[in-house]
Amino acid sequence: MQFDRSRLLRFLNPKSIAVVGGRESERVLEQCAKMAYGGSLWAVNPNRAELAGIPCVRHINELPEVPDAVFLGISADQSVESVGILEAIGVGGVVCLASGFREVGEQGKERQDRLIQVAGSMPVLGPNCYGYINALTGAVLFPDQHGMHRVDRGVAIVTASGNLGINFTLQQRNLPIAWLITVGNQAVMGIEHMLEAALECADIQAIGLHIEGLRDVPKFIRLVEHARERGVAIIVLKTGKSEIGSKITQSHTAILAGESRLYMVLFRRLGVGQVDTAEEFLEALKLACVHGPLEGNRLVSMSCSGGEASLIADLAIHRNLQFPSFDPEHASLLRETLSEYVVLSNPLDYHTFIWGDFDRTNRMFSAMMAGDFDLFILVIDFPDPECCDNSDWTGTMRAFVEACKSNQVKGAVVSSITENMTREIGKYLIENRIAPLQGMGQALAAIESLSQIGMGWKYSAEPPRISFYGSAMDSGGMESLDEHEAKKLLESWQISVPYGVRVSNASGALQKAGQMRFPVAIKALDSNLEHKSEAGAVMIGLTEKEQLESGVQRMLERWKSVRIEEMVNDRVVELMVSISHDPQFGHFLMLGAGGTLVEIIDDSQLLMLPVDEKQIHEALCALKIWPLLTGYRGRKQADVKKLVKTVKRISGVVDEHAQDIFEIEINPLIVGESGAVAADALIRISETGWKSWIKQDR
Numbered sequence: 001m002q003f004d005r006s007r008l009l010r011f012l013n014p015k016s017i018a019v020v021g022g023r024e025s026e027r028v029l030e031q032c033a034k035m036a037y038g039g040s041l042w043a044v045n046p047n048r049a050e051l052a053g054i055p056c057v058r059h060i061n062e063l064p065e066v067p068d069a070v071f072l073g074i075s076a077d078q079s080v081e082s083v084g085i086l087e088a089i090g091v092g093g094v095v096c097l098a099s100g101f102r103e104v105g106e107q108g109k110e111r112q113d114r115l116i117q118v119a120g121s122m123p124v125l126g127p128n129c130y131g132y133i134n135a136l137t138g139a140v141l142f143p144d145q146h147g148m149h150r151v152d153r154g155v156a157i158v159t160a161s162g163n164l165g166i167n168f169t170l171q172q173r174n175l176p177i178a179w180l181i182t183v184g185n186q187a188v189m190g191i192e193h194m195l196e197a198a199l200e201c202a203d204i205q206a207i208g209l210h211i212e213g214l215r216d217v218p219k220f221i222r223l224v225e226h227a228r229e230r231g232v233a234i235i236v237l238k239t240g241k242s243e244i245g246s247k248i249t250q251s252h253t254a255i256l257a258g259e260s261r262l263y264m265v266l267f268r269r270l271g272v273g274q275v276d277t278a279e280e281f282l283e284a285l286k287l288a289c290v291h292g293p294l295e296g297n298r299l300v301s302m303s304c305s306g307g308e309a310s311l312i313a314d315l316a317i318h319r320n321l322q323f324p325s326f327d328p329e330h331a332s333l334l335r336e337t338l339s340e341y342v343v344l345s346n347p348l349d350y351h352t353f354i355w356g357d358f359d360r361t362n363r364m365f366s367a368m369m370a371g372d373f374d375l376f377i378l379v380i381d382f383p384d385p386e387c388c389d390n391s392d393w394t395g396t397m398r399a400f401v402e403a404c405k406s407n408q409v410k411g412a413v414v415s416s417i418t419e420n421m422t423r424e425i426g427k428y429l430i431e432n433r434i435a436p437l438q439g440m441g442q443a444l445a446a447i448e449s450l451s452q453i454g455m456g457w458k459y460s461a462e463p464p465r466i467s468f469y470g471s472a473m474d475s476g477g478m479e480s481l482d483e484h485e486a487k488k489l490l491e492s493w494q495i496s497v498p499y500g501v502r503v504s505n506a507s508g509a510l511q512k513a514g515q516m517r518f519p520v521a522i523k524a525l526d527s528n529l530e531h532k533s534e535a536g537a538v539m540i541g542l543t544e545k546e547q548l549e550s551g552v553q554r555m556l557e558r559w560k561s562v563r564i565e566e567m568v569n570d571r572v573v574e575l576m577v578s579i580s581h582d583p584q585f586g587h588f589l590m591l592g593a594g595g596t597l598v599e600i601i602d603d604s605q606l607l608m609l610p611v612d613e614k615q616i617h618e619a620l621c622a623l624k625i626w627p628l629l630t631g632y633r634g635r636k637q638a639d640v641k642k643l644v645k646t647v648k649r650i651s652g653v654v655d656e657h658a659q660d661i662f663e664i665e666i667n668p669l670i671v672g673e674s675g676a677v678a679a680d681a682l683i684r685i686s687e688t689g690w691k692s693w694i695k696q697d698r
Helices: 005-012 023-034 076-089 106-119 162-169 191-198 217-230 259-270 278-291 306-315 328-335 358-368 391-407 423-431 440-458 483-492 506-513 545-556 613-621 640-657 687-692
Strands: 016-021 040-044 054-057 069-073 093-096 132-134 139-141 154-159 177-182 204-211 233-238 273-275 299-303 375-379 411-415 435-438 478-480 500-503 520-524 538-542 562-566 573-582 586-593 604-608 661-672 675-678 681-686
Touching (some): 005 069, 023 139, 154 191, 162 177, 162 204, 191 217, 204 278, 217 233, 259 440, 278 435, 299 358, 306 375, 328 358, 375 440, 483 500, 520 545, 545 562, 573 640, 604 613, 640 661, 640 675, 681 687
Parallel strands (some): 016 040, 154 177, 154 204
Antiparallel strands (some): 132 139, 132 177, 478 681, 500 562, 573 586
16 A cells, blocks of 8 residues: 555654543553653543543544544444544544454454555554554654653664564663554554655664564565665564465475575575564664674674683574684784783683783774774673672773774674673763673674675675566466476476486387487376375386386386486486475575485575576575585585576576466486586476477477
8 A cells, every 4th residue: 555655754753643542542641741742642532531631522523633643542443433534634644552353353354454445545553553652752652651762863663563562662771762663463554664664764773673474575675775775774583484385285395495484585685684582683773773784794702701702602603603813914913912821813812911901901902903803892791880899891891992983993892691781881882882782692693683784785686576476376277297398398498408208108118218328217297296206106227128118118007108218327416496486475496405305404595586696606505515516525526607507597487487487396406517407397387388388299
C-alpha cells in the first residue's frame, strides 16, 4: 500500500495526539506527560469526564482539530469503525491496540480485511500492536511503562513484538534509543514502511529490525540501498524458522535450503548486519551508533591478562574476524613501550608492568595504533566503585581514550563479563566516541555484524534481482523432465554432459550404444523419479556388452525407457549445483557437496541471483570440501576456473529464461582436472517454456 510520505512522517512526529478508549488510552497520556511531550493532547471517551487530567469529548467528531496521531484503545470491531472515521477526516495515522484480528482465525481475518479496506491510504500500526515511542519529540503512543528517555539522536528499533520492544527499552547498556516502533499484525503498514520512515529522519544513526519475516523483499532491497547511500547501518535480529521444502519436493535443495537461510544470504548480500540474540542486537546497535560500519574485520585486542587474551581469541574462532600478527616494523615500535617479558602477539597480553602509569600506558596504546587494524579493542572489567578503588582501571581507560583520539582510530572498550561496566563509564566512553561493549561474546558478535556491513558496502555487487513467477509455477503448468530431456536441455545451454542415448527396447540397446566407451551406466527415465539409487533405477560401472544388454532388459521391465551413457572418468570432487524458485525470494543458487551423501554432509552455500564469478568463487572457498578441489594432501587438483564458469553458465540460464525455470538441480556435477560434467540432472520448467524449446530424442 502506498502512503503519502508527509502523512506517515506527520503520524510518527505528531504535533497533536488523540486517544480513544479507557485504561490503556489513559496510560498513553501518562507516558506522554512523563516524556515531556509538548504537543496537544486530547481524549475521547463517552463515559469518562477526563483521562489523566485531560478532558474527554464523547466522539471523535467533537475533537477541536484533526489530530496528527490517534491511539485506539478500544475493541476490535469499534477499532474498525473508528479507523474508517479517522481516515475520512484526514488523521495522520493510527495505532490499533486491539487483538481479535488475523491471529484468531477466519473471523479475525475477515475483520482485518475490513480494517485494511477502511484504512484507505491512512497509515495504521497494528492491529494487535502496542504502538510507538519517539524519544526525539516525547510522543508516546504506547500503553505501558518503558525505559526510554528523551534523546537528541540515537537508533531506531522496529520490532514485531510489543513485549520484546519493552525489554529493549529496559536495557542498561547506554544505547540511545530514539524510536521504538512495534508493528503487530502489519495489516496496513509493515516493517518495510517503518524502515523507510526511519531513513527519512536525520537524527537516526542506525536502525535495528527484529523481524519474523518480510512482506516485500524487493522494497526492502531498495530501502537497504538507500540506507547504504545515507551511511546508516541496519542490524537484523531474525526469529522464526521454517522450511520451504513444501514448494520444492523433488530435490535435495528442499532439504538444504530453508527460509531462514535465504534471509541470511539476502542480508549478507545487501550488507545488513545479522545477530542471534537480543544482547548482541543491542551491542551491535551501540557500536553502529558510535562508529558506524567498520571498514573490515582486522582487529587488535589489548588486555593485561593472558586469560582475557586467550578467551577473546577462542570466542572469535567461528566468526569472520581476524587478529593479524604484527609486521616487523610495528612489532619493533611496540617493543619499545613494553617489558622484555611481554610476548608480542595479537591478542596482546601487555601484563601489568605499566599498570597505573598513565603515560607509559598511553604510549603503548599509541604505538599499537600505528598498525593497520579496523578496530582497536581494550579488554577491561571495572570493579564496583562502591566497594573498590577503581582509579587504576579508569586511568587505563582514559589512556586508551586519549590514544584513540590522538591517532584518530576507532576504539572499543570491552568487558569480558556483561555487568562489569557501569552506566557512568559507558556514558563517558560514548561521549568520547569510544564504543562501550559489554560481554566479550556479545561484543564480538556486534563487531562481526558491523564488519559484515562495512565489507558488504565496499563490494559493489549488483543487488539481488527478485523475479516472481510463483502463481504461474504453482498453477500446475509445470513440466518435470526426465534425465535424458534434462541433459539435452543442458547441452543447449553449453553445459557439459556425458555422451548418452535413449533406449526403449532391449534388442536395440547395443546398436544404439554404438561405439560408446565402456564403462557405461544405465539409468531409468521417468520424470517422477526423485532419487534413482534408492529406487534401483541406476546401474553403474558396466564393462561388458552382455552386462549392458541384460541390464537394459531388466530395467525396461519396470520403466518405459532408459538412458545409456558413458561414465565420467575425470573425477576430483562431486558437487551439487542447483537453482530453485521461492515465492518470496525468487530464484536462488545453491552450491554444495554432491553425490548420495549430500543431505548427510550438510555442506552448502546459498547465493541470491544474479551472481558474478567472484561471488561463486567465494562460495566454493566457503565449502568444507574446498581443500579437495585444490589438491588436498597431494591429490589431483580440479580446474576451478572452468568450474566457476560452468556455475556461472548455469546461473545465467535464469537471466534469459527466468519466467520458465522453476528448478534445475545437477547432482552430481563431477569436477575434474579438465572441467565439470553434469552426471545427473533434474529440471522443472513451465509447459510454455518446454514447448518453446526443441524436444530432442524424446
